[in-house]
Amino acid sequence: MRVMPVMIGLTLAAAVWGRDLEPASSAEFCGRCHRTILEAWKRSAHARAMESPLFQDALEMAVEAYGAGTSQMCLNCHAPLASLTQDSSWRRKTTWEGVTCDYCHSVRSVALGAGNPKAAVELSLVKSGPLKDVVAPAHGAQYSPVHTTSLICAPCHEYRNALGFPVLTTYSEWEKSRYAEEGKGCPACHMYQVAGAVADPKVAANSSAKLNLHEMPGSHSVDQLNRTIKAQLNALREGDHLKVTVVIANVAAGHMVPTGSPMRQLLLDVTASPYGGETLHEQRAYRRVVADKQGKAVPREPDAFLRGASTLSDNRLAPDEKRTETFLFPMGGRAQVQVTATVSYYYSPLAEGEAQKRMTFLTLRRLVK
Numbered sequence: 500m501r502v503m504p505v506m507i508g509l510t511l512a513a514a515v516w517g518r519d520l521e522p523a524s525s526a527e528f529c530g531r532c533h534r535t536i537l538e539a540w541k542r543s544a545h546a547r548a549m550e551s552p553l554f555q556d557a558l559e560m561a562v563e564a565y566g567a568g569t570s571q572m573c574l575n576c577h578a579p580l581a582s583l584t585q586d587s588s589w590r591r592k593t594t595w596e597g598v599t600c601d602y603c604h605s606v607r608s609v610a611l612g613a614g615n616p617k618a619a620v621e622l623s624l625v626k627s628g629p630l631k632d633v634v635a636p637a638h639g640a641q642y643s644p645v646h647t648t649s650l651i652c653a654p655c656h657e658y659r660n661a662l663g664f665p666v667l668t669t670y671s672e673w674e675k676s677r678y679a680e681e682g683k684g685c686p687a688c689h690m691y692q693v694a695g696a697v698a699d700p701k702v703a704a705n706s707s708a709k710l711n712l713h714e715m716p717g718s719h720s721v722d723q724l725n726r727t728i729k730a731q732l733n734a735l736r737e738g739d740h741l742k743v744t745v746v747i748a749n750v751a752a753g754h755m756v757p758t759g760s761p762m763r764q765l766l767l768d769v770t771a772s773p774y775g776g777e778t779l780h781e782q783r784a785y786r787r788v789v790a791d792k793q794g795k796a797v798p799r800e801p802d803a804f805l806r807g808a809s810t811l812s813d814n815r816l817a818p819d820e821k822r823t824e825t826f827l828f829p830m831g832g833r834a835q836v837q838v839t840a841t842v843s844y845y846y847s848p849l850a851e852g853e854a855q856k857r858m859t860f861l862t863l864r865r866l867v868k
């Protein structure tokens with residue numbers, strides 16, 4: 500009978516908090532009990548998907564160029580609770596929270612059909628998730644098989660526009676990879692399990708001791724990039740040239756690198772600096788070039804989403820792919836040459852400032868005598 504006071508405490512807490520819980524609650528509210536998860540989610544791109552200046556600028560451009568009706572389409576993924584709560588004037592906190600808790604945990608199933616993947620969402624006091632048979636004080640809990648698979652991510656990370664052009668293809672790239680065969684879905688790589696209480700110990704003493712990190716590290720994470728892209732550099736003289744080879748491989752991403760937004764690029768820069776001479780430079784870009792109906796490359800994200808009609812070229816690195824690149828620099832003299840290769844990730848032409856546009860995560864050097 501020692502547990503009695505705790506039980507009463509919990510029931511009281513539930514009664515007090517339960518009153519505030521509404522069918523679409525803010526992340527802050529969920530974080531009263533799920534504090535560790537809230538802190539990790541706050542650092543994610545999902546938490547900034549609506550309020551980031553980059554997205555807001557792009558949204559304004561889209562509305563200016565293609566009409567007010569486009570805004571709803573963008574918000575379906577960048578602020579999914581806006582339309583589900585009929586918040587057309589963006590007054591609710593949950594709209595500004597972007598890809599927030601109560602969207603993902605109100606998804607009951609996801610259908611893959613002829614069109615875009617579609618989630619069935621039910622805003623209620625029942626939260627769906629990966630745990631079986633849990634009892635939560637403030638809300639009902641329902642075990643959901645989609646939450647442990649790639650399906651939960653598909654409605655936003657796979658998209659064909661009105662012209663039938665596939666703008667985002669991360670889900671289908673993954674489907675073709677060996678990771679899909681091995682049953683390793685998006686959460687397995689993007690939501691690692693770490694030690695920690697699912698709910699604050701004050702709320703649930705027996706809360707499982709492992710939780711999924713919600714930070715969703717991707718291309719803004721140096722760790723993820725270093726784990727994924729491996730490169731080797733070699734250089735030797737051949738007559739009056741310097742021959743540089745770089746072997747570059749995608750060893751850990753379950754999709755193309757880069758994936759997602761067609762504006763993303765992986766850049767390989769090679770420079771050769773002879774002692775006392777002029778530095779020579781060459782670049783290879785791994786990217787998908789998307790064109791409009793007239794065959795003209797689209798310059799920005801809004802154009803890709805609305806006018807993208809065909810792929811002009813695509814040399815991205817597929818899962819497990821290894822590529823060898825060769826560069827020939829004219830190098831007459833016998834001076835020592837410092838050869839440098841850097842690999843960087845380019846995010847968006849709309850990003851402000853060089854540091855936001857591009858991040859260098861790998862540097863290799865060779866000295867040729």
Ligand code: HEC
Nearest residue numbers: 524529532600626628629630635637640641698703706707
């Ligand atoms: C009053 C505290 C409290 C609040 C507020 C709260 N939760 Fe929970 N939640 C819990 C507890 C306790 C568990 C059970 C944890 C366990 O047993 O490991 C839980 C479990 C869950 C689960 C797992 C369900 C499953 O079957 O996998 C999800 C998902 C979840 N909560 C989401 C949310 C969301 C989203 C919000 C905000 C809308 C929220 N919670 C607000 C206490 C709370």
Ligand code: HEC
Nearest residue numbers: 544548576577579598651652655685689715716717718719
């Ligand atoms: C409701 C739509 C939605 C769902 C569901 C969703 N995402 Fe996202 N995701 C987005 C949007 C929008 C962005 C881009 C945010 C931005 O940068 O503006 C994004 C960005 C990302 C990023 C990029 C991080 C970076 O560094 O740039 C990763 C990784 C990611 N999502 C993984 C996932 C995974 C894994 C799942 C499934 C567990 C998932 N997402 C489910 C909408 C969604």
Ligand code: HEC
Nearest residue numbers: 526529533537540598599600603629646647686697710711
């Ligand atoms: C992009 C969708 C998405 C968002 C946003 C999201 N979750 Fe989750 N959440 C998931 C998925 C998917 C899992 C299961 C991952 C797995 O089991 O591999 C999960 C698991 C959980 C669990 C079960 C325990 C655990 O860690 O596995 C809780 C509780 C939870 N989330 C609460 C929250 C809270 C609170 C927020 C907001 C601060 C939030 N989630 C935001 C998709 C999301």
Ligand code: HEC
Nearest residue numbers: 652656670673684685688717718723727752753756758759
């Ligand atoms: C085998 C592990 C693995 C699997 C499976 C996986 N990813 Fe990734 N993902 C990564 C790594 C590593 C990166 C970082 C390198 C990069 O940005 O390409 C990444 C990057 C991303 C990015 C950031 C790309 C960008 O342009 O900013 C998104 C978005 C993403 N993943 C979504 C997903 C989705 C959605 C799925 C499931 C359909 C998925 N990932 C499955 C490992 C994985």
Ligand code: HEC
Nearest residue numbers: 554557558561572573576655658758759760800801804847
């Ligand atoms: C089907 C879901 C979906 C729709 C619709 C959508 N987006 Fe996105 N958007 C995403 C995802 C997912 C990413 C992240 C992809 C990645 O990391 O490579 C993204 C990335 C972006 C980025 C780059 C953000 C960054 O941090 O680099 C911008 C800008 C953007 N979207 C603007 C828009 C605009 C404007 C619209 C409407 C015209 C729109 N999006 C419609 C899902 C969507």
